[in-house]
Amino acid sequence: MTVRAGGEDRTQLGSVFSGRHDRRKVTDWVYEELKAAIVDLRLAPGDPLREAALAEQLGVSKTPIREALTRLEQEGLVETTSFKGAVVTGYSRQDLAEIYELRELLENAAVRAAAESMSDDGRARLASIAAESRALRDGGDPARLASLLFEFDEMLYDQMANRRIRSLIGNLHAHLTRVGRLTEEIPGRPAASVDEHDRIVEAIEARDPARAEEMMRAHIRSVRDDQLAALGRSPARP
Numbered sequence: 001m002t003v004r005a006g007g008e009d010r011t012q013l014g015s016v017f018s019g020r021h022d023r024r025k026v027t028d029w030v031y032e033e034l035k036a037a038i039v040d041l042r043l044a045p046g047d048p049l050r051e052a053a054l055a056e057q058l059g060v061s062k063t064p065i066r067e068a069l070t071r072l073e074q075e076g077l078v079e080t081t082s083f084k085g086a087v088v089t090g091y092s093r094q095d096l097a098e099i100y101e102l103r104e105l106l107e108n109a110a111v112r113a114a115a116e117s118m119s120d121d122g123r124a125r126l127a128s129i130a131a132e133s134r135a136l137r138d139g140g141d142p143a144r145l146a147s148l149l150f151e152f153d154e155m156l157y158d159q160m161a162n163r164r165i166r167s168l169i170g171n172l173h174a175h176l177t178r179v180g181r182l183t184e185e186i187p188g189r190p191a192a193s194v195d196e197h198d199r200i201v202e203a204i205e206a207r208d209p210a211r212a213e214e215m216m217r218a219h220i221r222s223v224r225d226d227q228l229a230a231l232g233r234s235p236a237r238p
Contacts, residue, residue: 026060031068033058038077038088039178045090049078075171077178091179096231099175100224106160106169107220108213113159115204115212123205126155130194130201137194145190152197183230192222 034054037043049069051062058065069086072078079089091099118126129152136145157169196219203212 027064027067030054030058030060030064031071034068034072035075035077035174038072039174039181041178041181043088045088045182047088048084049086049088051086075174077174091182091231093228093231096179096224096228099172099179100220100227102168102172103176104217104220106165106172107153107156108216109165110156110159110169111200111204111212111216112209113161114156115207115209118159118204122155122159126152126201126204129155130197133194133197137191142190145194149190149193149197179227179231183227186226186230189223189226192226193219196222 034043034049043049051065051069054065055062069078073080073086077089078086080086114122114126129148133145133148133152136142136148153173157166157173160166160169196215199215200212200219203215
């Protein structure tokens with residue numbers, strides 16, 4: 001979806017943003033709308049982000065648009081070029097390798113914390129997610145399976161008490177969600193993730209941090225390799 005300046009494609013623009021806000025600070029609302037549109041691929045890699053067109057569509061002045069774009073640029077979701085101005089970023093192979101290197105560091109810490117100190121209720125819920133995922137592994141409801149795999153990650157992230165690490169995980173998760181959508185429907189990937197999650201759960205239930213970290217590392221590298229292969233077949237960076 002490309003946002004164009006002036007009066008072009010106004011009907012299409014209406015489908016990009018929700019148009020709803022609840023009296024929050026305008027800049028925060030604009031930031032969240034733009035970020036959601038980028039992560040959900042309603043705004044695709046390479047799409048221009050023209051302040052005038054965005055301000056008109058969202059019904060705000062250019063100032064909150066400019067401030068939101070600055071925040072998104074700091075998070076790596078927007079880049080400014082000398083020829084195009086602000087555009088939605090894409091991902092090169094190097095970008096993807098760096099994202100997964102950071103993911104490995106952060107999620108290894110999260111899964112180690114889960115193996116060491118996750119509550120009994122947390123372990124039970126994690127096991128339940130894994131069991132339901134296993135039931136959907138070879139068919140059924142792909143959307144439900146995707147939701148379960150997402151919830152599995154969220155439960156592990158919740159083990160991190162360090163708010164600075166949680167902030168890093170939050171930013172990383174936006175990129176991982178977007179990369180996943182750019183390379184979705186990789187043959188065999190959901191089933192592989194289910195099997196890998198099972199091994200992670202087994203290590204957490206055994207309260208074995210070293211084993212949990214080993215299984216998480218193997219899972220992350222498996223996903224990385226599949227997505228690098230998919231990215232090679234369908235480049236995401238313009």
